[in-house]
Amino acid sequence: MASARYVYAILGCETSLPPGLRGFDDAVVSVVRWRALAAATSPLERGAPRPTAENLWRHEAIVEALRPQGPALPVRFGTVLADASAVADALAERYDVLAADLARLGDKVEFGLNVLWDPPITPGEDLAPGSGAALEAQGLGARYLRTQLAAYRREAAMRERAGALARELDGELSVHALERRCTLLPTPRLVVRAAYLLEPGRVPAFQDAFAQLRRAHPDLRFLLSGPWPPYSFVTPPEGGERSANSRQQHEASPHQPTDRSNVGTSSMSEHIVKKREQLS
Amino acid sequence: MSTTEMSAMGDGADEDVTRDFDQRLSGDLAALSEFAHELTPRGNRPGAESRLGDLGGTPVPGRINANPDTVEHDLAKLVLALIELIRRLLEKQALRRVEAGSLGEDEIERLGQTLLKLEQKMDELKTTFGLQDEDLDLNLGPLGDLMAE
Numbered sequence: 001m002a003s004a005r006y007v008y009a010i011l012g013c014e015t016s017l018p019p020g021l022r023g024f025d026d027a028v029v030s031v032v033r034w035r036a037l038a039a040a041t042s043p044l045e046r047g048a049p050r051p052t053a054e055n056l057w058r059h060e061a062i063v064e065a066l067r068p069q070g071p072a073l074p075v076r077f078g079t080v081l082a083d084a085s086a087v088a089d090a091l092a093e094r095y096d097v098l099a100a101d102l103a104r105l106g107d108k109v110e111f112g113l114n115v116l117w118d119p120p121i122t123p124g125e126d127l128a129p130g131s132g133a134a135l136e137a138q139g140l141g142a143r144y145l146r147t148q149l150a151a152y153r154r155e156a157a158m159r160e161r162a163g164a165l166a167r168e169l170d171g172e173l174s175v176h177a178l179e180r181r182c183t184l185l186p187t188p189r190l191v192v193r194a195a196y197l198l199e200p201g202r203v204p205a206f207q208d209a210f211a212q213l214r215r216a217h218p219d220l221r222f223l224l225s226g227p228w229p230p231y232s233f234v235t236p237p238e239g240g241e242r243s244a245n246s247r248q249q250h251e252a253s254p255h256q257p258t259d260r261s262n263v264g265t266s267s268m269s270e271h272i273v274k275k276r277e278q279l280s
Numbered sequence: 281m282s283t284t285e286m287s288a289m290g291d292g293a294d295e296d297v298t299r300d301f302d303q304r305l306s307g308d309l310a311a312l313s314e315f316a317h318e319l320t321p322r323g324n325r326p327g328a329e330s331r332l333g334d335l336g337g338t339p340v341p342g343r344i345n346a347n348p349d350t351v352e353h354d355l356a357k358l359v360l361a362l363i364e365l366i367r368r369l370l371e372k373q374a375l376r377r378v379e380a381g382s383l384g385e386d387e388i389e390r391l392g393q394t395l396l397k398l399e400q401k402m403d404e405l406k407t408t409f410g411l412q413d414e415d416l417d418l419n420l421g422p423l424g425d426l427m428a429e
């Protein structure tokens with residue numbers, strides 16, 4: 001009976017694998033080819049691996065072992081297809097997109113940036129019309145609506161300040177980057193969450209710019225992680241991926257193959273920040 | 281970390297993982313637990329279990345599943361998500377009209393009472409079906425999340 005296949009990365013078909021490379025279940029990693037592309041895979045005997053710290057690192061170690069061999073496109077953790085034939089079908093189905101992504105991203109690296117702030121407190125009295133004693137004198141309906149209006153204005157003011165801050169940070173960092181993905185206020189305390197795509201040669205300059213930003217903003221808390229394979233910049237399959245502002249991470253079901261167009265966009269660094277915190 | 285080292289992972293694996301990851305982190309590492317908290321989806325944070333879980337059910341997924349065992353609950357979730365979206369749109373429109381000064385005091389009072397009752401009714405229905413605010417933020421695929429700004 002054919003085994004399910006765990007997929008680690010997409011390579012050029014000429015790329016050779018490091019000798020003795022073993023993946024999940026200690027199975028040998030091999031390639032499934034389609035035209036000029038190849039997928040690095042290994043058979044799974046015990047179902048899809050759970051997103052534990054050890055498994056995330058094993059996936060990451062395989063991807064990183066492949067990258068020195070030639071351009072490699074990272075595949076999202078937990079991508080499992082029914083068999084080798086399904087892997088070939090997946091390559092064929094998204095061939096043009098994957099080939100273009102491999103050429104664009106194959107030798108690039110990604111850094112993840114997260115910035116915490118203490119959300120500015122905007123006094124409601126200044127923003128709510130008819131506030132204070134006047135508000136008390138109003139009917140229940142008017143009080144409700146004006147309280148909502150004050151909250152709405154506070155949020156708008158906060159977003160405006162967050163936007164200005166994000167533009168300032170991005171202005172310093174993006175000059176060293178090829179592309180970036182930025183989300184403003186994914187939570188009230190996380191003012192910016194961003195991913196930057198870099199040429200490996202620009203990493204030192206990018207890290208220097210980050211260090212300067214930290215010194216310039218002692219009121220903020222910064223977390224930079226990387227370098228990682230460029231998970232966040234792989235083109236997502238149409239209709240098969242949650243949006244960039246999604247609040248939930250997709251995880252593969254433990255025993256079911258994922259959709260065959262499931263080639264990564266989730267952030268490895270965010271997965272690992274959470275797992276790392278659980279370990280400490 | 282080499283693959284050989286990964287293959288040899290044993291009881292000390294967690295330690296190795298932590299050490300390797302630390303080399304790729306810079307910034308305010310003392311605030312790592314705060315970052316981890318903010319990066320964890322609200323529904324997955326400690327102490328944020330779904331109310332349905334308290335009733336012995338399974339946590340509500342981000343998508344509607346056509347499962348015969350949960351179809352009634354999933355349908356309620358879909359309907360409530362749409363009502364909540366409309367309620368928020370109505371409320372924003374009302375706030376803009378208040379801001380613009382185009383409503384008299386009587387109109388503001390009536391509109392406010394209507395929206396307040398609608399919010400209270402929604403809270404009742406969410407409690408009945410064991411749903412929380414984030415459960416109504418449905419994933420619309422490439423369109424993003426239903427309640428996204």
